[in-house]
Amino acid sequence: MQAESETRRLLRARDAMDRRFAEPLNVPAVAQVAWMSPAHFTRRFRAVFGQTPHQYLYRRRIERAQWLLRTTPIPVTEIARAVGYESLGTFTRTFRRLVGTTPTQFRDEAPAPGVPSCFARAWRESSSFGEAEPAEASIG
Numbered sequence: 001m002q003a004e005s006e007t008r009r010l011l012r013a014r015d016a017m018d019r020r021f022a023e024p025l026n027v028p029a030v031a032q033v034a035w036m037s038p039a040h041f042t043r044r045f046r047a048v049f050g051q052t053p054h055q056y057l058y059r060r061r062i063e064r065a066q067w068l069l070r071t072t073p074i075p076v077t078e079i080a081r082a083v084g085y086e087s088l089g090t091f092t093r094t095f096r097r098l099v100g101t102t103p104t105q106f107r108d109e110a111p112a113p114g115v116p117s118c119f120a121r122a123w124r125e126s127s128s129f130g131e132a133e134p135a136e137a138s139i140g
Contacts, residue, residue: 009034022084
């Protein structure tokens with residue numbers, strides 16, 4: 001029987017992070033899923049996926065929070081807890097760093113359910129398409 005490849009073990013660990021993102025996870029626990037030491041796991045995870053396990057987990061949590069903010073009326077505090085944050089302040093800081101707005105601003109600006117984000121973004125952004133250029137004043 002052939003040994004499982006390192007990439008396969010990293011994928012298994014990433015899948016575990018995807019399934020358990022709301023739980024308190026740490027690198028040693030996830031590294032154990034990949035049968036690696038925590039330091040080696042962190043180095044190899046970054047080399048394969050382009051970000052550290054912590055960065056991946058934060059992004060995964062924030063992606064889930066974005067979905068909840070867009071599709072549910074659940075209060076922001078409850079969403080923070082649902083995606084694995086005990087502190088609303090930490091959740092808001094992380095959300096703002098990754099998304100560029102606070103969770104409340106994101107919810108207020110989110111398109112209605114069913115509207116593709118590209119259409120909503122185009123609708124919100126100003127466009128000069130089809131507008132006439134201002135006429136220059138003639139001096140005479």
